[in-house]
Amino acid sequence: MRYSRLLPRSAAPLAALALPLALAGPSGAASGISVSTSxxxxxxxxxxCxxxxxxxxxASLLGAQQTSFAQGRQVALSGTTVSQSAAWAAVAPGTYTVMVRCSNGVSAGSQVVNVSATPTTPARAATPTPSRGVAGGLGGATRDYGTLTLGVGAALxxxxxxxxxxxxxxxxxSYRRY
Structure with a gap:
């Protein structure tokens, strides 16, 4: 009796390697920005960056009448290789565009944000750089993986x-006959 394989010999190891990599989540540098207001x-x-x-x-905060990066309120980014941030305090209510330009001249992205007259969350002391980043926004904006997540990924x-x-x-x- 002759047995046939359903998959080629090299397909199963590739599938076994692809599954953990697909479940591992984002691993490269995130593109884009995440903007929040308080x-x-x-x-x-x-x-x-x-x-x-x-x-x-x-980073530049542009008002409604401003059209270029240079016209906005500019703040230097600070942070680490994983996360860079900037902040503006005492922003008047209205619609703004936040643009981020890396030091090599490449745009990291832009996003429109609405600043309301009343705070939606309890007031906090304004700091120029958030210590842990923003815990929301676009996927991949935060990369604070815990020990358990890293252990499960390594095990997979x-x-x-x-x-x-x-x-x-x-x-x-081949010497076995049935």
Whole structure:
């Protein structure tokens, strides 16, 4: 009796490696920005910029009549390789556009934000840089993975590598007849 394989010999290890990588979530640099407001304070967080000559880049807050990056209220980005941020205090109510330009001249993105006259959350002391970033916004805006998440991801990748090696080491036993 002859047995046929449903998948080619190299397809199963590739599938075993692809599953943990698909479940691992974002791993590269995030593109785009995440903007939030708290009363008259506006903050922006990005992970798209790299440090160049000691600078991460600049963020600009543009009012309704302003059309270019240079016309807005500019603030230098500060942060780490994972997350860069900037903030503006005492922003008058209205609609604004927040733009972020990295130090290499590349735009990290822009987003429109509405500042209301009354705060929607309890007032906090304004800080120029949020200590933990913004916990909302676009997907991939925060990257604060805990120990459990990293452990589960490492276990999935490790088991995929072991399963792939085991599958490749198996040899068909052609001398067995049924």
């Amino acid at each position: 009363g008259a304070n506006v903050s922006v967080v990005t992970g798209a 790299a440090q160049n000559n000691g600078s991460w880049g600049t 990748v490790g088991s995929a590598v072991i399963a792939g090696a085991w599958f490749l080491r198996r040899r068909p036993r």
